[in-house]
Every structure is written in structure tokens, then in C-alpha cells.
Amino acid sequence: MSAPENAAAPETLSAPAVETVAAVEVAAVDKVFETRGGLVHALEGIDLTVAAGEFVSLIGPSGCGKSTLMRLVADLDAPSAGTITVFGKTPARARLDQEYGIAFQQAGLLPWRTVAANVALPLELHGATSADRKAKVAELLEMVGLADFADRYPDQLSGGMQQRVAIARSLAEQPRLLLMDEPFGALDEMTREKMQSDLVRISAETGAAVVFVTHSIPEAVFLSDRVVVMSPRPGRIREIVPMRFAGAGTAADDAGAAGPGATGGADTAARARRTEGLREDRSFFDMVTAVREALHGAPVAPGARGVETR
Amino acid sequence: MTEAGTRRSRRLAVVGWGAFGVLLLVVLWEAYKFLAPADGVLIGETRVLPRTTDLAMPHVWEMLGRLAEPVTRSPSAQPLWLVIALAALTTLGIAAAGWLVGVVVGIGLALVMQRWRLAEWGLLPWIVLSQTVPLIAFAPIVKSWGSRVEIGSFEWQDWMSVALIASYLAFFPIAIGALKGLQSPDRIHEELMQTYAAGYWSTLAKLRFPAAVPYLLPALRLGAANAVVGAVVAEVSTGLQGGIGRLLIQFAGQASGDPAKAWGPIFGAVVLGLVAAGSVALLGVILKNYRRTEEAA
């Protein structure tokens, strides 16, 4: 597992031109839905930049527009105002170029396809050979712990297992950007923690940027480089909280300013520290507190906890 | 395996109830024949229940026994059941041709209506309206139109008129069922295909058609039954030789002398309908995985 990590790191540094293009850039975006009951301001004045390889979580009360924002990035809906770019392209172009993989809030598996065939669907649509598909699918199912269920049908799986299939499917084409809408919502705590660690590892290995919606503060803290805290009606970004753990910088910092791991590249270093031990670290709980305070709107002294306000 | 066990017992139950239904019919027939007055039941001048004479209602065993006897008294005559079976096969062939045309037209129309909303609004009322036209009454006209069709070496045959009428009845349930099926995918699945930048055709192949299967199967079965009814009735009204429709007319004419014989083609037509619908049901067995739903069991 360490081999791809090392291989990815020098490449990241040697190709700065690629890295300067942000994975997602959202500028002054509004989204208004026209419903029978009147206008619904789902999003208002959203500004957010997700760097390539960065892990950003969106957190906020139900109905604050997290899914809507994700749908705009995925080009499943168009913003009412403002602009969005994905790797410097319009969202439509990025979608056609298959720049992102997505896992929805519901699993959304095709019921007539086996687990393996569901994971293979994107590969099949984009013309991968049957041998490539088989190898890739086996690898992905192994990773989500469903290797023994390859020939089952979705209605023979539990909700959490279905969700894991959907996650495997979103990873099938190794996209540079992963959009995940509460993907771990239906999982039990044990599986959830395992999937979190796996996701950290995968995003580090592939260098993929991740936009991750969740309702769990510890989950957001454990996974993310930055946590975006949103407030509802209208959906706004209340705060963006960068995650700083003891003796380390964040991906948002300059690589040079960071701690001992910096030589390996900012992303890899930051991710590498997200081990099981972090869950019991003091700085982890500090960050949980920081996000909770941001979420509840309690006054936070700027700078004291490294909270940046936008 | 309990699942396989319940499935087998369910299949047994289906067969059991089917046999019971047939038996019930036989018992009712014979009981009525035995109990009711020979002249039937009359209210005033109107007969509300039929006569029970051997002429009007032969015994079940007589009707069945007649099937084994030769058609006519001539020594070279084939047994009745064979004549009926051959005629039924002819009709089945014509109905199958009509059904196939109905499938192509029905699914074609559904595809057009699914693709363009405007086409749905424009076409659907006409499709519904088409079924109110008593085409059977026009069957002779269709036949005479057909007889004028001659393209190169192709010449319109009379059986094609019958198949055309059969297809006219078959396409309707197929068009409606296919449209409903093609429109059935959930939004989340449509959007998933969108995120894969899948075009119209691959979405059709990977999503819409598989999702349409549960709607298509009953529609195809209904279409098959309709095609058989259409073919038999069109044979009667165009006077086409060789099919079971013709036998119905012919043997009914001989009913006064040989009442049991007239029932032969009727049984044949019933079996024909069952065979047609049953063949389509076989299709459902092959496609059973397409009838799954997403929910966990």
C-alpha cells in the first residue's frame, strides 16, 4: 500500500501546473427553486474553492442545501446565479469528460444487475474491456468487503451493503474528484469507521479531491482537510474550519510550512496522519469542538482555534 | 431451501386451482343439464337460460369423445382433433405474425412517445381512439384493399389481411405497456446515467428497456391473447380457409346433425389462446431477474 503513495507524491510536486487548477471553484452561486408554494432559496452567495487532492466536508442542518450544492457541481442542476468550474471547465464539460465520480444519498443500484454488474456499469458504458472490468470490479468489491456478494442482487443485500456497492461504483473509474452525499449514512459504526479509513487511503493513493456531505461532526473532522459549515434558509456557508492536528499543518497550508511529513507532499502527509490513533487524539476533540461551535453559531474567537471565517 | 420450497408449493397451488376451475365448470355444465327443464328457463317470452337438450348442450364426454372420431363418415377422414389441431396451428402462425408486427409497432410508438413529450400528447389519444374502431366490421374492406397491393413480385395474400387485423388488436396493449415501462426508471437512475454522460441509446439499452420488462411482459401476453382473438374473428369475417375460424363456421352449420362436433373448434380456440399466452409467459421466466426491485428483502 505504501508503493502507490510514494509514487503519487513526487508526481504531485513535479507537476505544479496541473495542481494549480482547483478541483472545484464555486463563485457567488445562488440557487432558487420555483415551487407551487413560492420561491425556495436553497443556496445564497456560496463561495468555495476545493483544491486538487483536497478533502472538503459539507456539514449543516437538514435542508441547508448540501445536496443541492453537490448537484450543481455534478451538473445535474444549474445555478440561478454565479459560476461553477470543475478543473477549470464548466460542470457540463466536466461531466462529459467524466471528471468526477458520484455516490448519492440513496444507493441507486440497478435492481436487475448483480453487485458486480452494478459496479461494472460505468466501466461498461465507457468501453472498458471485459477483462479490465473483471479485475477492477474484483478489486473494488474486495475493498468494500463485498467480494463474497459479487453475484447477489441488490434486493438480497442490506441497506448498508447496498451503499457500499454504490461507493465502489463511484470509485470504479478513479476520478480526480469524488462527490459523496452522506455515503456512510446507512452503515453501522464499525463498518463506518473502516470505510472512513479506506476512503482516506483511497483519496491519498489516487490524489482525488473529495467533496463529502455528512451529518456527523467526528466523521467530517476525521476525514477532512477543511470542514464547510452551512446554515439553512437560505443556504449559506457560515464558516470554513480548517482541520489542524497536533504537530501538523493542513493541505491548505504551504507544504513548506508544515511539519515533519511535509517532504512527502502536503496531501499525503495530512492524510497519512489520519490513522485510527487520531480518533483518540486531543487535537481531534479540539477540532470536533470547533466544528460544533461553528455549527451551533456560538461566538468563536477568530484565530484562537485556527478558524477562518468567510 | 425454504425459498425454493415455497415457490414449488405455490406452483402446485396454481396448477391445483386451475384443475379445480375446469372441474367446477364441468360439474356446473352437467348439473344444469340434469336439473333444468329441457326448454331452458323462460321469463315471459324471453329465454334467460339455454335449453338443455343434447342439441344445445351435449354431454361433456360426448364432446370429448367426438374429438377422437373422424371428421366425416368417409373412410379416409382424419380424426376431428387432428383437423382442429392443424387449423389451430395455421391460425397460431397468422396470429404470431400479427403479434410480431404489433410488438414492433407498439414498441416503436412507445419509443417515439417516450422520447418526445409532444409526440405523446399528439399520439396517445389517437392510439386509444384506434381501438374504438370496430375493425372486425372492416375486415372485408381490409381484404379488398390488400388484394390490390402488388409490389414487384410481392403479392398481398389473404392471410396477411388477417394478420394485419390481429396486429391491430395486439399493438395497443403493447404500446401502452411499453410507454409506461420506458417512463418507469426512477429519477436517481436517470441522473446516474446522466453523470456517466451516457447518451440516449446507451441509456435505453442499460436502463430504460431493462426497467420496462415488468411492464412489457403482461402487455406482451395481453397482446398475444388479442392477436389470437383478432385472427380467429378476422378469419370468420374474411372467410379465410384453413384456420380455426373457418372451422367454427363450418361445423356450426353442421350442428343440427352433429352437435358435439361444433364444440371442437371452440375448445381448439381456447387451447390456442392458452398456448399463445403461455409462450409469452415463458419469456417472463427467462427475464425473471428484470422483475426485481431495489428494496432489500
Ligand SMILES: Nc1ncnc2c1ncn2[C@@H]1O[C@H](COP(=O)(O)OP(=O)(O)OP(=O)(O)O)[C@@H](O)[C@H]1O
Ligand atoms: N427540486 C427541488 N425543488 C424544490 N425545492 C427543492 C428541490 N431540491 C431541493 N429543494 C429545497 O432546497 C433546500 C435544500 O435541499 P437539499 O436537498 O440540498 O438539502 P440537504 O442539505 O441536502 O438536506 P439533507 O441533509 O436532509 O439531505 C430544501 O429546502 C429543499 O426543500
Ligand SMILES: [Mg+2]
Ligand atoms: Mg441531502
